[in-house]
Every structure is written in structure tokens, then in C-alpha cells.
Amino acid sequence: xxxxxxxxxxxxxxxxxxxxxxxxxxxxxxxxxxxxxxxxxxxxxxxxxxxxxxxxxxxxxxxxxxxxxxxxxxxxxxxxxxxxxxxxxxxxxxxxxxxxxxxxxxxxxxxxxxxxxxxxxxxxxxxxxxxxxxxxxxxxxxxxxxxxxxxxxxxxxxxxxxxxxxxxxxxxxxxxxxxxxxxxxxxxxxxxxxxxxxxxxxxxxxxxxxxxxxxxxxxxxxxxxxxxxx
Amino acid sequence: xxxxxxxxxxxxxxxxxxxxxxxxxxxxxxxxxxxxxxxxxxxxxxxxxxxxxxxxxxxxxxxxxxxxxxxxxxxxxxxxxxxxxxxxxxxxxxxxxxxxxxxxxxxxxxxxxxxxxxxxxxxxxxxxxxxxxxxxxxxxxxxxxxxxxxxxxxxxxxxxxxxxxxxxxxxxxxxxxxxxxxxxxxxxxxxxxxxxxxxxxxxxxxxxxxxxxxxxxxxxxxxxxxxxxxxxxxxxxxxxxxxxxxxxxxxxxxxxxxxxxxxxxxxxxxxxxxxxxxxxxxxxxxxxxxxxxxxxxxxxxxxxxxxxxxxxxxxxxxxxxxxxxxxxxxxxxxxxxxxxxxxxxxxxxxxxxxxxxxxxxxxxxxxxxxxxxxxxxxxxxxxxxxxxxxxxxxxxxxxxxxxxxxxxxxxxxxxxxxxxxxxxxxxxxxxxxxxxxxxxxxxxxxxxxxxxxxxxxxxxxxxxxxxxxxxxxxxxxxxxxxxxxxxxxxxxxxxxxxxxxxxxxxxxxxxxxxxxxxxxxxxxxxxxxxxxxxxxxxxxxxxxxxxxxxxxxxxxxxxxxxxxxxxxxxxxxxxxxxxxxxxxxxxxxx
Numbered sequence: 110x111x112x113x114x115x116x117x118x119x120x121x122x123x124x125x126x127x128x129x130x131x132x133x134x135x136x137x138x139x140x141x142x143x144x145x146x147x148x149x150x151x152x153x154x155x156x157x158x159x160x161x162x163x164x165x166x167x168x169x170x171x172x173x174x175x176x177x178x179x180x181x182x183x184x185x186x187x188x189x190x191x192x193x194x195x196x197x198x199x200x201x202x203x204x205x206x207x208x209x210x211x212x213x214x215x216x217x218x219x220x221x222x223x224x225x226x227x228x229x230x231x232x233x234x235x236x237x238x239x240x241x242x243x244x245x246x247x248x249x250x251x252x253x254x255x256x257x258x259x260x261x262x263x264x265x266x267x268x269x270x271x272x273x274x275x276x277x278x279x280x281x282x283x284x285x286x287x288x289x290x291x292x293x294x295x296x297x298x299x300x301x302x303x304x305x306x307x308x309x310x311x312x313x314x315x316x317x318x319x320x321x322x323x324x325x326x327x328x329x330x331x332x333x334x335x336x337x338x339x
Numbered sequence: 340x341x342x343x344x345x346x347x348x349x350x351x352x353x354x355x356x357x358x359x360x361x362x363x364x365x366x367x368x369x370x371x372x373x374x375x376x377x378x379x380x381x382x383x384x385x386x387x388x389x390x391x392x393x394x395x396x397x398x399x400x401x402x403x404x405x406x407x408x409x410x411x412x413x414x415x416x417x418x419x420x421x422x423x424x425x426x427x428x429x430x431x432x433x434x435x436x437x438x439x440x441x442x443x444x445x446x447x448x449x450x451x452x453x454x455x456x457x458x459x460x461x462x463x464x465x466x467x468x469x470x471x472x473x474x475x476x477x478x479x480x481x482x483x484x485x486x487x488x489x490x491x492x493x494x495x496x497x498x499x500x501x502x503x504x505x506x507x508x509x510x511x512x513x514x515x516x517x518x519x520x521x522x523x524x525x526x527x528x529x530x531x532x533x534x535x536x537x538x539x540x541x542x543x544x545x546x547x548x549x550x551x552x553x554x555x556x557x558x559x560x561x562x563x564x565x566x567x568x569x570x571x572x573x574x575x576x577x578x579x580x581x582x583x584x585x586x587x588x589x590x591x592x593x594x595x596x597x598x599x600x601x602x603x604x605x606x607x608x609x610x611x612x613x614x615x616x617x618x619x620x621x622x623x624x625x626x627x628x629x630x631x632x633x634x635x636x637x638x639x640x641x642x643x644x645x646x647x648x649x650x651x652x653x654x655x656x657x658x659x660x661x662x663x664x665x666x667x668x669x670x671x672x673x674x675x676x677x678x679x680x681x682x683x684x685x686x687x688x689x690x691x692x693x694x695x696x697x698x699x700x701x702x703x704x705x706x707x708x709x710x711x712x713x714x715x716x717x718x719x720x721x722x723x724x725x726x727x728x729x730x731x732x733x734x735x736x737x738x739x740x741x742x743x744x745x746x747x748x749x750x751x752x753x754x755x756x757x758x759x760x761x762x763x764x765x766x767x768x769x770x771x772x773x774x775x776x777x778x779x780x781x782x783x784x785x786x787x788x789x790x791x792x793x794x795x796x797x798x799x800x801x802x803x804x805x806x807x808x809x810x811x812x813x814x815x816x817x818x819x820x821x822x823x824x825x826x827x828x829x830x831x832x833x834x835x836x837x838x839x840x841x842x843x844x845x846x847x848x849x850x851x852x853x854x855x856x857x858x859x860x861x862x863x864x865x866x867x868x869x870x871x872x873x874x875x876x877x878x879x880x881x882x883x884x885x886x887x888x889x890x891x892x893x894x895x896x897x898x899x900x901x902x903x904x905x906x907x908x909x910x911x912x913x914x915x916x917x918x919x920x921x922x923x924x925x926x927x928x929x
Contacts, residue, residue: 110613117567117664124563125657128548133653135549137900138645143919144545144897155459155540162535162566166528170570173617177574177589177610186605258586261605268581268589 112179112322116172120165160304164311167276171315174272175322178265182328189325190262193249199242200316206235207313210306217299225295225302226288232309233284240277243270262323269319273312280308361457361888373469375461376887377446377533380468382779384442387468388435391475395430398423400846407839409821418506420820421490426482428493429516432622433523434475436764440629441527441565442471444771445534445558447779451877452555454543454895454917456888458533467533470526477519486510492818494615497590497608501583503597513583517576524573527565534562543876545897549653550916552875552901553646556653557632560660561625567664568621575614582606612674616667623760624663627727628656630767631698634720636901637770638702640873641717642709643912645902648701655694662691672740673747681740688738692731699728710905710912714871715789719770722797723763730759733808748818751811754804762800769796769852776859777866778877781884784863788855792848799845806834874913875901 153161181187213228247267250256255263287301321327364370374380402423405415415423446464450457458464481488490506491499491513503509507516538559542551551559578589582603590611591603639646646652668676668684702724711717733755737743746752769792776784811817815827823832869878881891895917903914 110617113571113617114665120567121661128657131548133549133657134650135547137547137549137649138902141899141903144547153540155536158540159460159532159536162532162539163528166531166566166570169567170573173571173574173614177578177614180610180613181589181607184605184607257581258588258602261588264581264587264589268578268587272577 110176110180113169113172113176116169120169154300156300156304157307160307164308167311168315170272171269171319174265174269175319178269178322179328181261181265182325184261187261190260190266190323191255192266192320192324193246193253195242195249196246196320199239199246200320202235202239202242203313203316206232206239207306207309209235210302210309214299214303214306217295217302220295222291222295225298226291229284229288229291229302232305233281233288236277236281236284236309240274243274246270266323269323273316273319276315277312280305280312283308362461363887373465375457375465377450377458377461377464378779378885378887378889380464381443381446383468384446384471385439387472387475388438388443391430391479392435392439394479395427395435396846396849398427398430400843402427403839403842405820407836409823415820417820418490419487421492421818422488422506422512424818425490425492425495426478426488430478431761432493432626433520434478436626436760436768437527437565437622438471439768440626440764441534441558441562442468442530444554444629444633445530445562447775448554448877449534449537449558450541451880451885451889452552452875452901453538453541454546454876454890454897455537455541456890456894459537459541460533463529464533467526467530470522470529474519474522474526477515477522481507481512481515481519484511484515486512489513489516491516494619495579496615497579497582497606497611498592498594498603501579501591502594514580517580517583520572520576521580524569524576527569531562531566534558535566543894543897546876546916549650550897550900552632553635553649553652553656554629554632554875556656557628557630557635560656561628564621564628564660564663565625568618568625570618571614572618575611575618578614579611609671609674612671613667616670617664619670620667621660621663623756624659626760626764628660630723630764631656633771634723634767635698635702635705636875637716637720637767637774638705638709639902639904640774640871640875641714641720642706642711643904644705644709645904646701647704647707648697649900649902651697652701655697658694659691662687662694666691669738669743672743678740685738685740689735692735692738695731699724699731714773715784715786715793716770716774716871718790718793718797719766719773722793723766723770726758726766726800727763730755730757730763734759746811748816749811750807750815750817753817754807754811757804757807758800762804766797769793772856774871775877776856777870777883779884780860780863781866782859782863783866783870784859785855788851788858792852792855795848795851796845799841799848802841803838803845806838810834810838872911872913874899874903874915876916879915879917 209228209232213225213232216224216228247270250263250266257264257267283301284305287298287305290298290301318327321330362375364374364376369375374383401412401415402420404412405420405423446458449455478488484507486507487510488507489495489500489512491508495513495516499505499508501508501513505513507513538551538555578587581587582589582591586602588603588606590608591601591606592608593604594601635646635652666684666687668680669688672681672684733751737746737752737755773784773789776782810831813827813831815822815831866883868883871878876895876897877885879895880886880889896919897916898919899914899916901916903909903916905912906914
């Protein structure tokens with residue numbers, strides 16, 4: 110459970126820092142009258158705050174799945190997974206998709222309408238290609254005898270890639286909604302594109318973290334750190 | 340962004356979030372069914388939660404009838420008994436308490452108490468309720484499925500939960516339960532996003548965090564906790580569903596069942612326990628923190644006194660919320676964990692008692708020399724404090740490994756958690772309903788019927804659960820439908836019969852409450868504006884009950900905290916939060 114505890118600790122640090130900045134040491138019984146500072150410092154748009162909270166929930170979900178993997182790894186019958194090569198090609202596509210959405214954000218900031226549409230299309234296409242690559246990876250694993258119930262590692266791979274895929278589908282639906290706003294001009298779509306880009310980066314980071322856990326790199330790195338520290 | 344410019348005299352800053360009109364309903368369906376008004380969604384949530392809660396109440400009667408008079412009721416088989424306890428527990432913890440505190444009170448009170456027109460994502464909020472409703476329907480459907488609902492116990496521990504020896508284990512019961520939980524969590528996440536982001540973003544001008552009523556602090560912190568904890572149950576449910584339907588072995592070790600080797604192998608039931616309790620323990624506080632917040636407000640209003648130690652109360656809520664994520668394994672002392680882990684989790688469990696005790700002291704110090712009005716909300720609030728204290732103290736027993744091991748899985752544990760997270764929060768729910776019913780309906784609930792309801796419920800709950808501790812101390816295990824032919828003394832049978840009579844009586848008193856609600860809706864005394872003379876913002880709306888959009892032309896501006904009661908020099912014994920006129924303040928009091 111160390112992964113999820115680390116995640117909760119991170120959230121707690123962010124939350125406590127935020128609370129401190131909000132003035133939780135104030136004595137409200139003495140402070141009567143108009144408040145001259147704003148109620149929500151920073152003036153975060155509501156959509157961005159909503160996405161931030163959602164990313165914490167989704168991040169917690171994957172941290173818990175990762176924790177379950179690491180707990181299961183401690184048992185004697187666990188052995189290292191051999192993932193099909195197409196997984197790595199898919200990961201590259203996911204990274205490209207993330208870059209494309211970031212390029213879309215830049216295009217929206219420049220007011221470049223055609224560029225924005227192009228980059229959104231590229232982001233959606235590469236993300237769809239990633240999903241296709243994941244499907245091929247599943248098929249390849251079944252062919253090589255790594256079916257859903259064959260090995261503990263395979264079971265977790267299907268579970269986690271499935272959950273990740275569902276999050277991607279949700280993202281694609283959101284991106285499609287954003288694309289319908291493009292007619293109103295790049296300025297109108299810009300805030301929503303920025304939110305999609307953040308979500309895309311999040312999906313990339315989560316996937317790389319999950320791969321690191323599933324392939325054992327994360328535990329190797331942790332063991333190395335422990336060895337260095339001790 | 341701004342709809343109001345800065346006032347040069349007062350220095351009130353402009354609104355940062357635009358004051359957009361909430362979505363207006365145009366037809367029957369969008370007004371009465373798929374409403375996006377948080378107040379209406381709150382009533383939908385509460386109504387559904389209470390309806391399924393009544394099922395849980397009937398199940399508790401059946402459980403008690405079997406325990407009090409074993410062998411008398413032929414239709415209660417051992418299998419049926421397991422199904423009753425499982426469904427009773429799950430409904431009460433998840434589908435009633437969580438839903439009514441966050442979906443019910445959260446939806447109703449957050450926008451009103453922070454001075455918003457509605458939740459920030461009304462459409463998602465509406466979806467949240469309907470996904471929750473679907474979850475309840477799926478749960479209820481399991482009563483009619485082949486094999487009936489699951490009888491795995493509310494903790495759903497594998498491997499037994501999905502084996503043929505457990506009712507519903509290899510049939511529909513467990514599948515529907517897991518699907519229902521998954522739906523519930525999806526629905527809650529949609530709602531939770533709204534509750535959290537509304538508090539973050541949509542507070543009106545002047546409503547700093549430290550001016551929010553403690554009710555909002557409790558609901559907000561519980562929401563954040565739930566958003567972090569429920570994914571653990573989500574992951575566990577999905578994994579168990581995979582094990583049950585797709586043959587994986589996430590939680591299933593190699594097993595021989597009825598002489599037959601099953602296809603499972605290598606999985607770990609302990610992984611499930613970790614995931615379940617990573618959700619399960621914070622869940623206690625997801626229910627308790629809104630109760631803490633609400634009871635603080637009830638006490639302040641009905642004792643006409645500012646809450647004692649507001650800052651400490653806020654900090655305690657946040658600290659309890661944070662600590663509750665590092666105590667989960669105290670539910671697993673008998674799972675064979677390393678003794679050092681037991682030591683760690685016992686320590687963190689006992690530490691959590693410090694901020695909790697601080698809250699109890701502060702409630703008592705708020706009451707101290709207050710102008711206590713023994714209204715129904717106050718009676719229920721007092722009932723809560725006593726009950727929570729009792730349940731909390733037995734929690735200190737069970738938090739210690741050496742005490743917990745012999746008491747584990749006995750009726751002592753059942754008595755403990757019913758006191759602390761059954762009776763105590765329900766006392767708060769009732770107190771809150773008696774308190775806010777005038778705001779919701781414009782009418783008062785009948786005081787006489789309420790008094791009968793309170794005293795029967797309060798004394799009855801003690802008649803049920805106080806003796807149950809002793810039943811547990813003599814070693815009676817939980818989850819046994821009939822212990823009459825075993826080692827326990829005859830006095831246990833007598834106590835069990837007594838408890839059953841008390842339980843049936845308490846259940847009947849709840850029918851009186853429902854009648855009171857129905858009667859008062861039609862014939863209750865008109866409440867008028869702010870009948871409790873409360874200072875918090877929800878009572879300061881232009882109309883009572885508040886209309887769609889809550890406020891008039893302009894959003895209110897807040898000038899003070901929510902606890903200005905009996906302020907020296909003030910013309911009335913309370914100063915509303917949006918009252919700019921009175922400069923009287925506690926700073927002048929030595």
C-alpha cells in the first residue's frame with residue numbers, strides 16, 4: 110500500500126498548503142466586516158478546479174491498482190511479465206498524442222484556428238491508434254498463452270490497461286465535444302482544449318507509471334534507492 | 340468575469356466566478372424528474388436513501404427476531420439470515436448514511452450555506468443522483484434474483500464471497516452487489532466533484548474558508564476523503580467481479596470445494612482486505628465528519644452561543660480526515676499481520692482519539708452556560724454526543740491489539756460500531772431533519788410526535804446496544820444465526836429476547852417519524868422566516884423555502900462567521916452572516 114500512501118501524502122501536502130494560504134489560522138470571531146481579499150485566491154476557472162479534483166480521484170484509483178500489483182508481487186508465484194512489443198509502440202503513440210494536444214493549446218493561444226483543428230485531429234487520431242495498439246497487445250498476449258487468467262501479471266495488465274482505456278474513451282468523448290466548439294473560433298475553445306491537454310498528459314504519466322510497476326522497473330528502482338541510502 | 344464592481348466604500352472585491360443563472364427547467368421531465376436544482380436533487384437523494392433504508396430497517400427486525408427467538412420463525416433459514424445481515428449492513432453504511440449525508444444534506448446545504456445559486460456542475464449533479472438510483476435498483480434487484488442477495492457479510496471477504504457455500508456466491512447475488520457498488524461509486528464521484536468544487540469555487544464574496552459553518556467543513560472534508568477512499572472499493576469490486584465472472588485469481592487462493600479442486604490459484608484474500616479497509620475505515624469518518632459538522636451547528640443555534648474553539652474544530656476535522664487514512668489495518672489484527680504493523684496501527688488509532696475528544700470537549704464547552712433550548716434538534720444533538728462518546732470509548736478498547744484479538748468477531752464489535760456509526764450519525768440525521776425541515780417545507784414538524792420519537796429512539800437504542808456489549812463480552816460471536824445450543828449461558832438468550840423487543844419498538848418509533856413528516860408537510864405549523872433565529876446564510880434567503888437559484892437579484896455578501904449568537908451590544912441575540920450593520924464583535928469582550 111506504499112504507493113497509495115505516497116499518493117495520499119502528496120494530496121495531503123497540497124491540501125494543507127492550500128489551506129494554510131487560505132488563512133485557516135484566522136480568528137473569524139474577531140474579523141467582522143467586509144473581506145477585501147478574494148474568496149478564491151488565484152481565480153482558478155471552475156472547469157480547471159473540477160478537472161484537478163477529478164485527476165486526484167483518477168490518480169488515487171490507479172495508485173490503488175498499482176498498490177494491489179506491488180502487494181501481489183510479494184507472493185512466490187509472481188514472475189516478471191513479458192509485454193508484447195506493440196505495447197511500446199502504443200506508448201509512443203500516447204506520448205505523441207499528448208504532444209499534439211499541447212501543440213493544440215499553443216495554436217489556440219496564437220488564435221490559429223486551422224492549426225488548432227489540425228492538432229486536435231492529430232491528438233484524437235494518435236489516441237485512437239493507442240487504443241488500437243492496446244487491443245493488438247491483448248490479442249498478442251492471448252496468442253502467446255498470456256490470457257486473462259493465465260498469470261497474475263497478465264490479469265493485472267488486462268485490468269489496468271482496461272481501466273486506463275476507459276479513461277481514454279472518456280477523454281475522447283470530451284475532446285469530441287470540444288471539437289464541436291471550434292466553429293465559434295479558437296478563443297472559445299481554448300480553455301477546454303487546455304483542460305483536455307492536461308488530461309492527456311495525466312493519462313500518459315499514469316500509463317508510464319503503471320508500466321513501470323507492472324514490468325518491475327519501479328520495484329527495481331526502489332530497491333536501488335534503498336541500497337544507495339543504506 | 341465580474342458581475343459586481345468593487346464598492347469603493349466597503350472595499351468588497353468583485354465576484355470572481357460569474358453569477359450565471361442556474362439552468363431553468365422547461366417541462367415536466369426536467370422539472371420533476373431530471374431536475375438540475377441541487378435542492379431538488381437533495382430531496383431525491385434523501386427520499387431514495389430513506390426508502391432503501393426502510394428495507395434495511397425491516398431486515399434488522401428479521402435479524403433480531405431470529406436472534407431473540409431462534410427457531411420460532413421458520414422462514415428465516417441460516418442462509419436467509421446471512422443475506423439479511425449482509426444487506427442490512429451494506430445498505431446502512433453505503434446506500435443510506437453516505438448517500439444522505441453527502442447527496443442529501445450536501446446538495447441541500449452547500450449552495451445555500453456558502454451563498455451560491457446552485458452546484459457548479461448541475462448537469463453532472465443530476466446524473467449523479469440517477470446513477471445512484473440505478474445502483475439502488477440493482478441492489479434491490481438482487482432480492483429477486485435467483486439465489487437471492489449475497490450473504491457474504493457486508494465486508495464481502497473473499498474467498499467465501501464468491502464460493503457456493505455462501506448465499507449468492509455462485510449465483511447473481513454477489514455480481515449484482517458488486518455492480519451496484521461500482522455504480523454507486525461512479526455516481527458518488529460525479530456528486531463529490533460538485534460538492535468539493537462548489538465549496539472551492541462558488542463561495543460568495545466575504546465567505547472565507549474560516550467563515551464557513553462547520554457543517555460545510557464536515558461535508559467538504561468528508562467529500563474529499565470519499566473521493567480518495569471510494570476508488571479502493573471500486574478497484575476491489577472490479578477485481579472481485581473479474582474473479583467471479585472471468586476466472587482470474589486476484590483474491591482467490593488455490594481451493595478445494597466439496598472435494599473438487601477449483602480453477603483458482605495464487606490469489607491473496609489479504610489484498611482484498613487491505614483495499615476494502617482502505618475504503619472502509621475512512622468511510623466511518625465520511626459518515627462521522629458531516630455529523631460532527633452538523634451537530635456543531637445545531638448546538639450553537641439551539642444553545643444561542645458561538646461554537647467554542649471554532650478554529651480547533653476546523654483543524655480537528657481536517658486532522659481526523661488525514662489520520663483516518665493510516666489506521667485501516669486495525670480492522671485486520673486477526674489477519675496474521677506482523678506484530679509491528681499491529682503496533683503502528685494501534686498507535687495511529689489511539690492518536691485519532693485526540694482530535695475527536697477535542698471536538699467532544701468543545702461541544703460540551705459550547706453548551707456550558709449556554710441558553711440551552713431543549714428543542715428537538717438539540718435533544719438529538721445531545722443524544723448524539725452521549726452515544727458517540729460511548730461508542731468512541733469502546734473503540735479505544737478495540738483499537739488495542741491485545742483487547743481486540745479476543746473480542747474480534749464478537750457481538751461487542753457489533754455493539755461498538757452500531758453505537759458509533761449507526762445510532763450516533765442517525766441521531767444527527769434526525770436532528771438535522773428537525774432543524775432544516777422548516778427551511779425545506781416552510782412548516783414545522785410536530786414537537787409532540789418528535790418528543791415521543793426522540794425518547795423512544797434514544798432510550799430504545801441504549802436498550803438494544805448496551806446489553807449487546809455484555810453479550811459480546813461473554814464470547815457470543817457475530818454472524819451466527821442461532822447460538823442457543825452452544826456454550827453461552829441462558830442469560831444471553833434472555834438478553835437477546837429483550838434486545839429484540841427493544842429493536843422492534845425503536846423500529847415502530849421510526850414509523851411515527853415518517854407519519855410526522857407526512858402530517859407536518861400538510862398540516863404542520865407555518866414556520867415563517869428563520870424560526871430558529873439562526874445566523875448562517877441558508878436561513879437568510881429572500882423566500883422560505885428558497886426558490887430555484889436560492890438568492891434574489893444579487894448574491895449575498897458575507898460580513899462575519901456563522902456563530903454570532905448573544906453578541907454583547909447587538910440588538911438581537913444573533914447577527915446574520917450577511918448583516919453588515921452591526922459592528923458589535925467579540926473583540927470588545929475582555
